Amino acid sequence: MPSVATGANMANRDMIYVGVSGDGDTASIGMGQFTHAVRRNVNMMYIVENNGCYGLTKGQDSATSDVGSKSKKGDPNPFEPIDLASIALQLGATFVARSFSGDKEQLIPLIKAAIAHQGFAFIDVVSPCVTFNNNPGSTKGYEYVRDHLAATGTVDFVPMKDEITTSYEAGTSQEVTLHDGSVVHLHKADSRLDIHSRRSALALIKDYKANDQLLTGLLYMDPDSQELHETIQSSNKPLRALTELDLCPGNKVLTSINASLR
Known part of the structure; x- marks a missing residue:
């Protein structure tokens, strides 16, 4: 998915790109594609449906399964898990959040904010597999996650609002203004969390x-994010719409370019 989304985004920057993947495709076979989409800051929302198992092949533990977590078969996982939110932060993702599929009030505003964000927006959604990984021994099961959630705060999303300023102390709200004028409202419940600091987010996750x-909740966001097209200064016109005249300006222009490089 990340490679297809990157190619489509390069061909037409005017579209909104939403990519949905699993913890297997992201943390295992597709890890290389995921890391490069992050580091390039491709302008897209990347959602991971993280259930800690391979649901299509009878429920084997995935790379995100916690140590000691038991699958439906009953065997505890002996390996250290890959924390995708931490990996995204370390690779330079400019928007990182985590939520639970059973918490729509938190997840919906995060999705809206991620779509409005300019750059790579990553949301790790813990999504219990009701067939193979929703048993009592699983740390990705519905009841376990419900009992062990710790939210960064109450998040709301208001599209196309003027910037509202406020103090940012524990127990109060902060408004994070996106480039298009939309605003994410974050109620700060933990005084140690600074959503503009990767180090703060990584430390709190641990x-x-x-x-x-x-x-x-919303773990990190870079308000000054520069997405891929801005970095490489690509054409404002979608590549699929470029004509032969655009792509081959003629001998005179090419001669001028060659002369400038001598």
Whole structure:
């Protein structure tokens, strides 16, 4: 998916790109594609349906399955998990969030904000597999996640609003204005969280993990994100719409270019 989305985005920058993947395609066979989409800051929303197992091949543990988590078969996973939110932060993702498929009030505003964000927006959605990984011993099961959620705060999304300024202290709200004028409202419940600091987000993810809690909500966002087209200064006109005249301007122009490089 990341490679297809990147190619489509390069061909037509005017479209909105929404990519949905699984924890297998993202953390295992597709890890290379995922990492390069992140580091290039492709302008897209990337959602991972993270259930900790391979649902299409009878429920084997995936790379995101926690140590000791038991699949439907009953065997505990012996390997360390890959935390995709932490990986995205380390690779340079400009929008990182985590939520739970059973928490629509939190997830819907995050999705709206991710779509409005200019750059790579990553949302790790814990999504229990009701067939193979929703048993009591699984740390990706519905009841376990419900009991171990720790939200960064109450998030709301208001499209096309003027910027509203406010103080940013523990227990208060912060408005993060996106480039298109839309605003994400974050109620800061943990005084240690700075959504503009990767280090802060990474540290809190580890702290909550040490207490067997899953930190959800908006974890990080770069308000000055420069997406891929801006970085490489690509054509404002969709590549699929370029004509032969656009692509081959003629001998005179090419001669001038060659002369400038001598």
